[in-house]
Amino acid sequence: MSTELTPQVRRRRTFAIISHPDAGKTTLTEKLLLFSGAIQIAGSVKARKASRHATSDWMEIEKQRGISVASSVMQMEYRDCVINLLDTPGHQDFSEDTYRVLTAVDAALMVIDAANGVEPQTRRLLQVCRARNTPILTFVNKMDREVQEPLALMDEIERELGMEVVPFTWPVGMGKSFHGVMDLREERMRVFTPGEDRNHNDDEILDGLDNPAYAERFGMPYEQAQGEIELLTDAAPAFDSEAFLTGRQTPMFFGSAVNNFGVREVLDALVDLAPAPGARASLQREVAPDEKKFTGVVFKIQANMDPAHRDRIAFVRVASGHFERGMRLKVVRSGKELRPNTVVSFLSQRRELLDEAFAGDIIGIPNHGVLQLGDTLTEGESLQFTGLPFFAPEMFRTVEVADPLRSKQLRAGLTQLGEEGAIQVFRPVASSMLLLGAVGQLQFEVVAHRLEHEYGVKARIMPSRFQVARWVTCDEADGGDKELKRFIDGNSHRVAYDAVDAPTVLVEYAPELRAIEANWPKIKFHALREHA
Numbered sequence: 262m263s264t265e266l267t268p269q270v271r272r273r274r275t276f277a278i279i280s281h282p283d284a285g286k287t288t289l290t291e292k293l294l295l296f297s298g299a300i301q302i303a304g305s306v307k308a309r310k311a312s313r314h315a316t317s318d319w320m321e322i323e324k325q326r327g328i329s330v331a332s333s334v335m336q337m338e339y340r341d342c343v344i345n346l347l348d349t350p351g352h353q354d355f356s357e358d359t360y361r362v363l364t365a366v367d368a369a370l371m372v373i374d375a376a377n378g379v380e381p382q383t384r385r386l387l388q389v390c391r392a393r394n395t396p397i398l399t400f401v402n403k404m405d406r407e408v409q410e411p412l413a414l415m416d417e418i419e420r421e422l423g424m425e426v427v428p429f430t431w432p433v434g435m436g437k438s439f440h441g442v443m444d445l446r447e448e449r450m451r452v453f454t455p456g457e458d459r460n461h462n463d464d465e466i467l468d469g470l471d472n473p474a475y476a477e478r479f480g481m482p483y484e485q486a487q488g489e490i491e492l493l494t495d496a497a498p499a500f501d502s503e504a505f506l507t508g509r510q511t512p513m514f515f516g517s518a519v520n521n522f523g524v525r526e527v528l529d530a531l532v533d534l535a536p537a538p539g540a541r542a543s544l545q546r547e548v549a550p551d552e553k554k555f556t557g558v559v560f561k562i563q564a565n566m567d568p569a570h571r572d573r574i575a576f577v578r579v580a581s582g583h584f585e586r587g588m589r590l591k592v593v594r595s596g597k598e599l600r601p602n603t604v605v606s607f608l609s610q611r612r613e614l615l616d617e618a619f620a621g622d623i624i625g626i627p628n629h630g631v632l633q634l635g636d637t638l639t640e641g642e643s644l645q646f647t648g649l650p651f652f653a654p655e656m657f658r659t660v661e662v663a664d665p666l667r668s669k670q671l672r673a674g675l676t677q678l679g680e681e682g683a684i685q686v687f688r689p690v691a692s693s694m695l696l697l698g699a700v701g702q703l704q705f706e707v708v709a710h711r712l713e714h715e716y717g718v719k720a721r722i723m724p725s726r727f728q729v730a731r732w733v734t735c736d737e738a739d740g741g742d743k744e745l746k747r748f749i750d751g752n753s754h755r756v757a758y759d760a761v762d763a764p765t766v767l768v769e770y771a772p773e774l775r776a777i778e779a780n781w782p783k784i785k786f787h788a789l790r791e792h793a
């Protein structure tokens with residue numbers, strides 16, 4: 262079925278770049294923006310990166326909150342497509358946020374440093390993509406350096422990440438004798454010349470994979486590449502669109518982002534191979550992207566620049582319909598109406614892209630707390646999108662106010678920070694002291710700082726004995742709420758409710774958890790909670 266919105270949906274591509282720090286994400290982002298004509302902002306990506314690297318201090322992260330709102334979504338036009346590139350926070354303590362961003366994309370571009378191969382952060386991010394069957398394109402960067410052999414890299418990616426790798430280009434040499442890449446589909450060679458400000462159109466193109474001139478001009482590196490390509494022709498799997506679209510196969514490209522080499526091929530592949538926005542699951546029904554009515558889901562909340570105002574920007578991934586500034590929207594959870602007249606303008610070279618949005622696009626809605634993570638917005642229909650993950654925290658702290666008269670402010674502050682996803686807040690059944698849960702230490706520091714500066718609360722954040730948390734549920738067939746209540750009553754010293762009142766069991770050691778699981782066979786224990 263198609264509607265008048267179908268053409269708009271088909272020309273959209275929404276993706277994120279996943280990589281380990283320093284693999285070249287920032288550089289690649291900049292080059293991608295160059296191709297779409299958004300040159301004037303390319304420098305701003307670098308500026309932001311510079312401040313991020315200046316110190317890993319959390320105060321810096323704080324300062325950057327404002328800047329990163331603007332550059333956390335970049336929209337560009339390339340060929341006939343509207344491309345949305347979502348930034349994923351680099352610091353690993355913020356990985357929870359990153360995971361949620363990955364629920365809002367339709368494809369991911371994995372950048373691998375050719376010298377380092379598959380690195381830990383890449384592996385973790387990829388697991389999230391694979392759990393959602395997100396299609397992955399692979400860019401092997403820094404071929405202008407002495408790096409690993411391409412066959413070894415290919416093998417490592419296949420083994421470590423469990424995907425079939427299909428080379429679309431193949432490098433001729435590396436480091437000082439990097440001569441370029443063979444385009445295995447177009448059967449031609451793109452010759453490499455170094456230079457930061459080179460334009461892709463300046464590249465010399467030579468026809469054929471085994472042009473007789475190659476051996477003389479490129480020598481040994483060519484002969485090696487030729488041998489490898491022969492091997493690949495026999496051994497590598499053919500590209501299978503279905504396998505790619507379900508994340509089982511990844512097309513691989515080689516290049517050097519800093520030299521703007523091999524980048525355009527990736528952008529073209531994104532347009533040609535990556536999927537347009539598809540249908541999204543909700544509790545009630547599947548929502549098609551080209552349905553007339555607007556629907557969207559909040560996948561990220563970010564505090565705004567000015568701490569005094571407590572503005573927040575809700576990032577909404579449009580799931581269907583046509584968004585226009587000023588239209589009336591319903592927040593399904595609360596039933597409240599929202600009429601966003603100001604939507605945040607993300608970086609774009611064409612202003613008109615910002616006033617309306619279609620499936621796959623991201624809109625930023627400033628608000629004072631009306632919108633929470635996981636919220637569904639519609640034109641009136643009661644729908645709840647599923648799939649926004651919350652991860653069981655791995656670190657816990659108790660929190661108290663120095664001045665008991667400010668405990669109301671503490672609760673208000675923590676509720677808001679919890680809704681933003683900056684921290685998870687738990688209310689223990691048997692104690693009035695709140696518990697904070699995080700996946701990274703830095704989160705606690707940021708929360709303490711923000712409580713003080715935005716809510717005027719000096720909080721004492723202290724160690725907690727808990728180390729492991731699991732959300733608990735009970736299926737109807739196993740006794741449902743009644744059995745769950747029995748569990749909660751029997752474990753009241755270690756049960757707490759989270760921000761949406763989902764019960765959680767907290768323990769000190771993993772073996773303790775196994776004992777509880779054995780004692781309560783009808784209760785289900787979850788390390789991941791999907792917003793419902």
Ligand code: GDP
Pocket residue numbers: 280281282283284285286287288289310402403404405406516517518519520
């Ligand atoms: P990010 O942390 O993944 O965003 O990485 P950056 O884009 O900041 O790159 C990290 C470093 O690698 C920077 O010093 C870049 O200049 C450098 N770099 C990026 N791409 C290349 C490349 O193709 N070749 C070389 N030699 N260096 C690169």
